[in-house]
Amino acid sequence: MTQPAQTDLITVTIDGREIAVPKGTNMIEAARLLGIDIPHYCYHPKLSVAGNCRMCLVEMGMLAFDPATKQPVMDPASGKQKVNWMPKPVIACFTNAAPGLHIRTNTPLVRECREGVMEFLLINHPLDCPICDQAGECKLQEQATAYGRGYSRFIEQKNVKPKRTLLGPRVMLDDERCVLCSRCIRFSKEVAKDDVLGFVDRGSYSTLTCYPGRRLENNYSLNTVDICPVGALTSVDFRFKMRVWFLKQTPSIDTESSVGVNTTVWSREGVIYRITPRRNDAVNDTWMPDSGRELYKQVRAENRLTAALAAGQSATLDAALAAAAELLKSAASAVAVVGSGRSSVDEQFLTRKLAAALKAPAWIVGRAGEGDGILLSTDRNPNTRGALVTGLIKALPGPQLGELAAAIDAGKVTTVLAVNEDLAAAGLTAAQLAKVRVIYLGTHANATSAAAQVVLPALTVFEKSGAFINQQFRLQKFVTAVPGPAGVSDDLATLARLLVAVGGPKLGETATTLWPALAAEIPALASVSFAGIPDEGLPLDSKPWAGLRFGEGASLHFQPAAAT
Amino acid sequence: MNLKPETLQRIDEVITHYPVKRSAVLPLLHLVQEEQGYISREAIEWIAAKLELQPINVYEVVTFYPMFRQHPVGRRHIKVCRTLSCALNGGYRTCEEFEKEFATQRGAISPDGEVTIEFVECLASCGSGPAVMIDDDLHEKVDCAKARALAAQIKAEAAARTK
Numbered sequence: 145m146t147q148p149a150q151t152d153l154i155t156v157t158i159d160g161r162e163i164a165v166p167k168g169t170n171m172i173e174a175a176r177l178l179g180i181d182i183p184h185y186c187y188h189p190k191l192s193v194a195g196n197c198r199m200c201l202v203e204m205g206m207l208a209f210d211p212a213t214k215q216p217v218m219d220p221a222s223g224k225q226k227v228n229w230m231p232k233p234v235i236a237c238f239t240n241a242a243p244g245l246h247i248r249t250n251t252p253l254v255r256e257c258r259e260g261v262m263e264f265l266l267i268n269h270p271l272d273c274p275i276c277d278q279a280g281e282c283k284l285q286e287q288a289t290a291y292g293r294g295y296s297r298f299i300e301q302k303n304v305k306p307k308r309t310l311l312g313p314r315v316m317l318d319d320e321r322c323v324l325c326s327r328c329i330r331f332s333k334e335v336a337k338d339d340v341l342g343f344v345d346r347g348s349y350s351t352l353t354c355y356p357g358r359r360l361e362n363n364y365s366l367n368t369v370d371i372c373p374v375g376a377l378t379s380v381d382f383r384f385k386m387r388v389w390f391l392k393q394t395p396s397i398d399t400e401s402s403v404g405v406n407t408t409v410w411s412r413e414g415v416i417y418r419i420t421p422r423r424n425d426a427v428n429d430t431w432m433p434d435s436g437r438e439l440y441k442q443v444r445a446e447n448r449l450t451a452a453l454a455a456g457q458s459a460t461l462d463a464a465l466a467a468a469a470e471l472l473k474s475a476a477s478a479v480a481v482v483g484s485g486r487s488s489v490d491e492q493f494l495t496r497k498l499a500a501a502l503k504a505p506a507w508i509v510g511r512a513g514e515g516d517g518i519l520l521s522t523d524r525n526p527n528t529r530g531a532l533v534t535g536l537i538k539a540l541p542g543p544q545l546g547e548l549a550a551a552i553d554a555g556k557v558t559t560v561l562a563v564n565e566d567l568a569a570a571g572l573t574a575a576q577l578a579k580v581r582v583i584y585l586g587t588h589a590n591a592t593s594a595a596a597q598v599v600l601p602a603l604t605v606f607e608k609s610g611a612f613i614n615q616q617f618r619l620q621k622f623v624t625a626v627p628g629p630a631g632v633s634d635d636l637a638t639l640a641r642l643l644v645a646v647g648g649p650k651l652g653e654t655a656t657t658l659w660p661a662l663a664a665e666i667p668a669l670a671s672v673s674f675a676g677i678p679d680e681g682l683p684l685d686s687k688p689w690a691g692l693r694f695g696e697g698a699s700l701h702f703q704p705a706a707a708t
Numbered sequence: 709m710n711l712k713p714e715t716l717q718r719i720d721e722v723i724t725h726y727p728v729k730r731s732a733v734l735p736l737l738h739l740v741q742e743e744q745g746y747i748s749r750e751a752i753e754w755i756a757a758k759l760e761l762q763p764i765n766v767y768e769v770v771t772f773y774p775m776f777r778q779h780p781v782g783r784r785h786i787k788v789c790r791t792l793s794c795a796l797n798g799g800y801r802t803c804e805e806f807e808k809e810f811a812t813q814r815g816a817i818s819p820d821g822e823v824t825i826e827f828v829e830c831l832a833s834c835g836s837g838p839a840v841m842i843d844d845d846l847h848e849k850v851d852c853a854k855a856r857a858l859a860a861q862i863k864a865e866a867a868a869r870t871k
Contacts, residue, residue, distance in 0.1 A: 342764035344771035355764040356749065 154241040159249055171236035171247055172200055182249055183258060183287045185265075185373045186325035187237035190429045191334060194326050199287070200236040201257040205229035207244035233257050258291040266296065268303045269374075270320050278375030280388040284323060305351055311341070312360035314380050314434055315369060322352050322376035328368035335431060335518070336364040352376070364518065366434045370420055381437070382418045386410075394625035395422055395679060397612050398436035399486060399605050401513065402523040403699060404614025404681075405432045409440065409606055409625040416440040416606060416626055424680050426701055427618065433519050443604050443626070447589040450629040453599035461600070461633055468561075468583045468598040469645035472502055475559035475581070479504040480548055483536050484564040485511060485525025487635070488610025489619070490658050490674075492527065493666070494639035494651065495563050496536040501648035504561070507548060509570040510541035512695065521615055521696040529613035532689055533668050540692055544571035552576045559583070563639075564602060566590040585638060600642075602635045603628040609655045610636075611677060615696050617686035619669075621655075621677040709754040715743050719758070729759040733769050737776055746777040774828070781824035782817045784862060787841040788850075791830040794837035798851060802838045803827060805852045809859035822866050 153164040158175050165174045172182045173189065186197035208217035208226040219226040227246045233253060239245070248254065265284065273279050305319035324343065329352075333339040340358045343350050354360055360368070369377045391410040396419070398405035406422040419440055421432035442448075452464035459467070472479055479502045483495040499506040508531050511524040531537045549572055551557040559581045560567065567577060568591035577595040584596035593599050607628035611621040628634075637653040644650050652658030659674040668684050686705075696704055711719070719739055723732045733755065740751045747770050756763045770776045788794075788803040803814065806825045812818035814825055833839040836848035840858070847858060 339762040340764055342768045344768055346768070346772045355762070355767055358763070 154243055154245075156241050156245045156247070158247050165241050167241065169241045171202065171239045171241075171245075174241060175236065175247075175249060180249055181290075182236045183283075183291055184237060185283060185323055186327060188327050188330075188371055188430075190431075191327060191330045191371075193238050194330060195235050195238045197261070197323065197325050198235065199258065199261045199291075201233040201261070202236045202239075202254055203229060203248040203251055204234045204239060205246040205248075206242075207246070255291075258287075259293045262288055262292040263297070265323050266292070267298050268320070269323070270302070276321070276375040277378045277383045278321075278372075282375060283373035303348060305349065309353070310380070311354050311377075312365050315360050315365050316378050316380050316383060317352060318376050318378070319351050319353075321374050323374050324350055324352070325373060327371045327373070328352070328377060331364075331368055331371060332360065332362075335367070336362050338362040338364075341368075363433045363435055363516065363520070364431060366437055367421070367431045370430070379418065379437075386412060386417045391417060392625075394623055396606065396622040396625060397526065397620050398432055398519075399439065399526040399612075400433065400436045400524065401515075401519075401521045402526060402528055402615040402696060403428065403519050403521050403702070404526060404612055404616075404618065404620050405436060405519050406620065406681075407432060407436065411606075411626045414626045416443060426680060426683075427614065427616070427620075428519055428700065431519060431700075433516075435520075440606060442588070443606055445588060448629065449587060449589055449593060449599060449601040449632075451631055452601060453593075453596070455597060461631075461638070464598050464600055465638070465641055465645055468600065468642060471559055471581055471583060471597060472561065472646050477503050478556060478558040480551065480557045480560050481506040482545065482548065482560060482562045482565050482567060482570070483508045483531060485509065485523075485528045485531055485541065487527065487530075487564055488608070488622075488655075489527065489530040489534055489613060489669075490610050490655050490662065491563070491635055491639060492531050492534045492536045493658070493662050494636065494643060496534055497648055497651065498561065498639065498643050498646065499536070501643060501646050502561075505547075505551075506536055507545055508537055508541045509545065509565045510543045512543055515697045515699065517698060518700050521699055521702075523615065523694070523696055526614070527612040529615070529617055529689070530611075532692070533613055533617075533684065534662070534666060540694065546571065548572070549576055552580055562586070562592055562596075564635075565592070567592045568595075585635065600638050601629070601632040602638070603632060607632075608634055608636070609674070611655075611674070613684065614681075615694070615699075615702055617684045617689075618681040619672065619677055619684055620681040621674065709750060711740070711743060715739055723759070730761060730765075732759060733761070733766055737766075737770065741776060746780050748778075780817065782822050783866075784823045784843055785841075786823050786825045787828040787831070788825065789829070789831045789833070789837065789839045790827040791834075793834040794831075794839055797837040797849075799827075799838035801852055802840065802850050802855050805855040806859060809856060820866065822862060 152167050154167055155162050155164045156174055158178055161178055163174055163178050172184055172187055175182045182200045184200040186194045205227040208228045210217055216225045273285055307318050309317040311317050329341045332341045340354050340360055344353050345351050366379055369379045390412050394409045396407045396409045398407050405428040406424040408420050408422045409416055410418045419437045421428060421430055423430045451458045452461045454464045454467040481499040481504045483492055483506055485508045512522055513524040515522040561583045563585045582596040583598045584593050585600040585602050587602045587604050605622055606625045609623045611619055613619050640651050640653045651661050655674045662669050663672055719736055722735045723729055726732050736755050741747055752766045753763045756766045786806055788799055790799050810818040810823050817824050831839040831841055833848055838850050840847045840850040
């Protein structure tokens with residue numbers, strides 16, 4: 145008998161091996177903990193259980209008790225308590241842990257069930273895997289290999305269904321490939337709260353479709369492509385661009401908002417092909433917004449800055465840095481620094497150091513948007529908390545650089561160092577920009593780079609390593625997915641060298657070498673090393689900033705402090 | 709949606725029969741089809757709003773049941789059985805006879821607007837085929853002669869109505 149008293153753990157037996165799992169754990173998850181694969185299509189850990197694919201059938205039994213005496217019935221052969229096996233299989237996804245539960249996943253009955261389910265699924269499924277966009281990440285293909293019978297008995301005509309239905313601006317549907325698992329339907333209803341998908345003409349011609357006149361166009365529609373176990377739903381942007389097995393996967397962070405959605409960047413030979421969500425049960429589960437998947441396009445945008453400029457002429461980085469240092473030093477104490485909530489923690493630390501060395505005030509630009517209550521927050525800076533933690537700013541930023549504008553008008557500021565922020569977009573007028581000398585470190589050309597005396601090219605989030613602190617005060621790192629454009633040095637190196645050039649201390653020029661200084665100087669990051677930040681992020685103590693009124697509302701896995 | 713007050717009253721009443729509103733989808737569809745002759749897109753959206761569902765949830769049900777029509781039909785709906793017993797007894801000939809009588813094709817509304825003729829699956833009257841249902845009335849052993857008689861009756865009623 146098991147004793148789940150204190151921890152609420154329940155011991156179940158899977159293929160003769162015992163494992164203690166929390167109450168409510170289903171058998172697919174319990175088996176996963178033991179390294180046993182129970183194949184499935186419709187089950188998804190973050191969606192409700194539908195139980196319609198029948199692929200996860202297993203044999204189930206319970207420990208035997210004498211009905212009259214309630215005493216355990218012992219098996220004389222093994223000396224252990226007898227197990228009463230049920231004659232029919234059950235679905236593992238809908239079988240939750242119960243005391244004394246036994247399941248078997250490798251018996252002839254289970255094998256026959258899987259072969260049967262596979263055979264029915266393949267009856268109407270096209271057999272053009274080589275040209276299917278899902279090849280390489282297709283559950284049907286994998287499970288046909290592992291659990292299929294290997295040859296077909298089907299000699300009739302396959303069903304014909306719509307092949308190219310555009311469900312929305314970003315999702316394409318091939319109904320012939322659909323195995324009717326209903327994951328996309330449940331996702332739309334349960335997570336995206338946009339119930340537009342359904343099965344019509346149920347029967348041999350069951351067809352997935354949108355309600356006529358409606359489209360699958362919410363900002364989470366591409367998650368249906370991720371969770372589709374087969375090639376039925378494909379991304380309009382990615383389909384037929386690249387075979388997935390050629391792509392390198394790099395962990396990254398969505399820079400769209402302070403939610404800090406964990407992502408995987410898929411690239412080949414220095415080119416990014418797609419961005420997908422990376423599971424983090426404390427942040428984004430397995431989802432991400434569609435808008436975040438487009439961000440890789442900025443890497444090869446036409447207005448990308450690829451060379452340093454000094455006084456309007458292209459210059460070497462060294463020359464541009466020297467010119468920048470000269471401008472900053474000659475301005476005496478009339479310098480202002482504009483940092484960014486889009487810079488990493490390490491860059492913000494160096495920006496703060498630069499401001500200190502120049503005895504300059506520092507701001508960052510607040511970026512407000514509409515929160516959707518799921519994975520986009522009202523704070524569209526990924527790292528506002530980082531600017532607070534590194535001490536770059538003390539108070540929450542406003543959307544406009546009003547104080548800076550006033551200081552320029554008053555003639556108190558004659559030189560501005562802008563790190564990855566367009567001053568014009570942040571409210572400075574062309575006249576104000578013309579009054580000051582600007583040193584701009586940024587990724588793309590804009591009004592500020594056009595007005596700048598010195599332009600230092602920078603890297604996008606995909607081309608560098610660093611860390612952001614999200615709305616939960618969770619420190620999350622991203623690493624280099626693709627190399628930056630030729631001739632563009634890492635932002636940390638540029639900032640560290642500029643710091644030395646203006647007479648500041650010599651600090652590390654990479655995330656790894658810089659972090660010891662961060663850990664030593666910033667109490668919240670003491671004992672943290674860059675390599676030591678775990679994949680799921682590191683929650684920091686938010687108490688020192690409890691007095692600030694952050695703007696974010698509730699979203700997935702986040703409650704604003706006031707509400708809790 | 710222009711439903712008669714009686715229909716609206718019956719709809720409100722039937723919803724109270726179920727523990728959750730969603731369960732009233734089928735009776736509501738029947739009531740609307742009874743009055744309007746078919747289920748329009750507008751009706752689907754009206755029912756969804758009435759039962760606090762999304763239109764797709766109602767649309768799924770409509771497409772599952774052949775008895776729900778998504779297009780208007782003639783004043784009378786003639787359903788000719790084509791399942792085995794009736795087919796062996798001349799169901800196809802019966803159907804063609806109706807088509808000739810009303811100068812129309814299966815599935816279309818006849819030019820005079822009187823009827824829509826359709827094949828259906830088993831009407832559960834296999835011992836007396838060919839079976840035909842005209843609206844809610846079952847007619848047994850409908851051979852060509854009886855089909856002509858039924859058609860004549862429909863035309864006579866139509867003539868009487870227009871007089």
